[in-house]
Amino acid sequence: MAPPLSEQDTDQLWSLNEVSFGYGTTPVLHKVSLALRPGSCYGILGPNGSGKTTLLDLLSGLLMPQSGTIEFKGRPLHSWPKKQLAQRLALVPQDFMVRFGYSVREVVEMGLHPHLHRFAAPSEKDQALIDEVLRVTGITTLADRPVTRLSGGEKQRVAVARALAQQPTVLLLDEATSNLDIHHSLEILQLIRQRFEQQGMQVIAVMHDLNLASFFCDHLIFLKQGQVVCQGPTEEVLTPDTIAAVYGVEAEVTPNTFTNCRQVSFRLPVNP
Amino acid sequence: MNNRSATTTLLQLTAVLVCAVALAATLGFLKVSIPDVLSILFARLTQQPLPAGIDPVAATVVADIRMPRILAAVLVGGMLGVSGAIFQAILLNPLADSYTLGISTGAAFGASLVIVLQIFGLVLPPVVSVPIFAFGGAIGTLALVLYLASGDRRLSSTSLILAGVIVAAILSAAIGFLKFLADEQVGIIIFWLMGSLSGASWQNIQLLTPTALLGVLVALFYSRDLNIMATGDRAATSLGVHTVRLRTTLLTTGTLLTALAVSVSGIIGFVGLIVPHMLRHMVGPDNRRLIPLSFFTGGLLLLFADTLTRAVLPVEVPIGVLTALLGGPFFCILFKKRQKDGTTAF
Numbered sequence: 001m002a003p004p005l006s007e008q009d010t011d012q013l014w015s016l017n018e019v020s021f022g023y024g025t026t027p028v029l030h031k032v033s034l035a036l037r038p039g040s041c042y043g044i045l046g047p048n049g050s051g052k053t054t055l056l057d058l059l060s061g062l063l064m065p066q067s068g069t070i071e072f073k074g075r076p077l078h079s080w081p082k083k084q085l086a087q088r089l090a091l092v093p094q095d096f097m098v099r100f101g102y103s104v105r106e107v108v109e110m111g112l113h114p115h116l117h118r119f120a121a122p123s124e125k126d127q128a129l130i131d132e133v134l135r136v137t138g139i140t141t142l143a144d145r146p147v148t149r150l151s152g153g154e155k156q157r158v159a160v161a162r163a164l165a166q167q168p169t170v171l172l173l174d175e176a177t178s179n180l181d182i183h184h185s186l187e188i189l190q191l192i193r194q195r196f197e198q199q200g201m202q203v204i205a206v207m208h209d210l211n212l213a214s215f216f217c218d219h220l221i222f223l224k225q226g227q228v229v230c231q232g233p234t235e236e237v238l239t240p241d242t243i244a245a246v247y248g249v250e251a252e253v254t255p256n257t258f259t260n261c262r263q264v265s266f267r268l269p270v271n272p
Numbered sequence: 273m274n275n276r277s278a279t280t281t282l283l284q285l286t287a288v289l290v291c292a293v294a295l296a297a298t299l300g301f302l303k304v305s306i307p308d309v310l311s312i313l314f315a316r317l318t319q320q321p322l323p324a325g326i327d328p329v330a331a332t333v334v335a336d337i338r339m340p341r342i343l344a345a346v347l348v349g350g351m352l353g354v355s356g357a358i359f360q361a362i363l364l365n366p367l368a369d370s371y372t373l374g375i376s377t378g379a380a381f382g383a384s385l386v387i388v389l390q391i392f393g394l395v396l397p398p399v400v401s402v403p404i405f406a407f408g409g410a411i412g413t414l415a416l417v418l419y420l421a422s423g424d425r426r427l428s429s430t431s432l433i434l435a436g437v438i439v440a441a442i443l444s445a446a447i448g449f450l451k452f453l454a455d456e457q458v459g460i461i462i463f464w465l466m467g468s469l470s471g472a473s474w475q476n477i478q479l480l481t482p483t484a485l486l487g488v489l490v491a492l493f494y495s496r497d498l499n500i501m502a503t504g505d506r507a508a509t510s511l512g513v514h515t516v517r518l519r520t521t522l523l524t525t526g527t528l529l530t531a532l533a534v535s536v537s538g539i540i541g542f543v544g545l546i547v548p549h550m551l552r553h554m555v556g557p558d559n560r561r562l563i564p565l566s567f568f569t570g571g572l573l574l575l576f577a578d579t580l581t582r583a584v585l586p587v588e589v590p591i592g593v594l595t596a597l598l599g600g601p602f603f604c605i606l607f608k609k610r611q612k613d614g615t616t617a618f
Contacts, residue, residue: 062509086512093510099364099502100557110500114512118496159507166511 012074013038013170013202014059019068021054028054030226031068041196042204043217043234047247050223052206053094056174059204060091086114090168092176096159101146104139104158105130111165130165136191137161138184152179160188164195171195173205177212189216210264214238222246238262244269278561285568289346292575296342297334299583304330313339336474344472345578345591346571347480348537349547351487351529353570356544357551357562358491358526361498362519365432366552369544370530372433373417374440375410376541379534381443382409384450384461391457399475407531413439414527467538467592469578476536487529488567494518495559502557540592542599543570549606 014036021029029051036042036059044052057063058070061077070077072085090111098107111133112126122130134140137157142150147158156179163171171192177185193216195201207213213220214234221231224246230237243251249266256263297309304312312331315322322331356369370376382405386396420435447465451458463471491498497518500508505515533540547570548562555561574591577598581589 057506060510062506082509082514083512086510089510091506091510093504093506096507097504100361100366100552102499102502102557106499106556106558107503110503110511113496113500118493172510 011037013072014077015071016058017069017071019058019065019070021051021058021063021066028226029058032226032228033068034221034228034231036204038200038202040219040233041193041202041217043213043220044204044206044223045208045210045213045220045246046223046229051226052223053174055223056091056172056204056206060089060172061085083114086166088169089172090163090166090170091172092156092159092163092174094174094176094178096155098147098155101148103144104147104150104161105134105143107147107158108134108161108165111162111167114166129167133161133164137164138187153181153184156180157184157188160192168201170202170204173203173207175206175208178208185212186215192216210238210243211259214262214264215259235262238264282564285565289568289571292572293342293346296345296575296579296583297338299579300333300338301583302330302333304334309334340474340477341469341472341578341582342575343477344469344480344536345575347477347484348469348533348540349543349574350567350571351480351484351533352540352544352574353547353566354484354488354491354563355526355529355533356546356570357548357559357566358498358522358529359544360548361557361559361562362501362522362526363432364502366549367433367545369548370410370526371539371541371544373436374413374438374443375417375436375527375530376534376539377440377443377447378413379406379410379531380464380539381413381447381450382406382531383464383535383538384447384454385409387457387460388450388453391454399479403479403532403535406535407528409443410527410531410534411524413443414523418523463590464534464538465592466590467540467595468590469537470582470588472536480532480536483528483532484567487525488563490525491522491563492560494522495563498522498559499557538590538592540574541596542603543574543595546599546602546606547573 012035014034016032016034018031018033019029020027020031032055044055046052054063058065061072061080061082064078072080073088077085108130109122112122112130116122116126131140134143137160139154139157139161142154142158147155150158156176160176173192177188180188189212192201192203196203205213205217207217217234219232220234220237222229222237222242229246230242238253240251240253243249243253243264243266247266248269250269251264251266253262253264255261294306294309297313298304298306308326308330311323312326312334314320315331316335322328352370359368359370359373360366370379383402386398386401386405390396390398417432417435417439420438421431423431447461451461454461497508497513500511500513501515501518508515530544548566551562551565551569555565574595577594578591581591581594
């Protein structure tokens, strides 16, 4: 057994200090500093090209910052062994593509990878876990179908099931529901929200739809041109002013008793 | 995957392979019965004198000529099958293999270079230098093809295969030039281009066996990681797979397998493409099954083809020509069928 990791500062999930990143000569993120703590469902919002996905890739360790530092649980992110990180972080990518005809069940079982010894077969307990995540994501009936034959929405649910099979402490969502219809979006978001509230699985979600973000997230981070424009609890920062500053549209934000959260309606400014 | 059923399947396949090897050893110009083959091999292995009633000529033919060739066919076929499975899985491309990527041609170029250098008086021990030059040529080709295709970040089928075709065309011209330089000894180079197992010796087997074993073990060791690669780099990284290290290790392994196979047998196309491709349709894409099965199926297929040209056909057709003649149309059918199915995975 490896000695237990020092996770002294468990009060902090991530702390980013002046993180910058760019592809080639194009800067994408510029001196972003953030502290993400457990206990809130985070939403990362912003227009296209504002650096949301890049920020998520930095958090997951896929990309290395060109300057600045990222710590995860009080330890530099890149000093974490990949396997231990994968036991704690799961990612649901935007377009989940599988190139060969693996069955849905085989793809979901891949989520066990960081928890299994290289040549070990999944135990009965693991199999029960797979059955359970297939059930909650509503894809039990698809279990034996080749994943290449599924619709975009079905594939996305497979991606969510696989991330849940990974039993992460933190789930990273990259516009995970943008390919889903409204029914399946709400179902998946509610399922993840339940895991957050009941089992303490932390969530960081890049979102596109402001109304879904308002329904789903406790804390919003708005990015524009690679910088954090504003962040805070949803009810404080989801305002017409923020939306005008970030997206350049006029918005009306009203508390809605039907959905029990703030809802946004938009129009283009009359005099741009 | 159930471990016990996997072991059973493996034992069954080994048994089939051993039977096929024994059967192949009986066939040829000189017919030898299966019991005689077994007693000849037993006598050789235990270094005991031959039992009475067995023709010593038959013993020499079986033990020194047929056996190395048969084993080379099995090993080369298996290595090509496994390298095809590796290339297809790592490049996420069901049409990738050492032949379509130009790697075989690169290896043949390296091997031809040794022959030409020898003609010009450079003395190199061929048993070692041919594999080394073949590997050099193969890995150089791989690097060039990947570089040419890398403009397209997804390394799609089209750009990879186009790059492979371009590089192979240049290398073919270079081989043509080597043939011109080789002048009267051009026949030896032509041997590499058409592929033949007729020159296989026990020395080749000594080199092929550890390479094949190493290649299969490396591929098996990473087989679960390879499966996960099918879901893309981002998803694979988030599951703790070292994608860059995995790619480098396995592309090198696949290239090594190809280069060593080519250094013994010359270019034998389509085995590496069709064996894993066909198996994927039959047993699914799980590399934990696909890799060992590719070895056995590739080995059996090439043994069958080689026995056909050695013992059954009236004239010995170079095996590379035979596999291309049999595999080419098969490939065309697959290609057409995929278009009809509307599968866009191409």
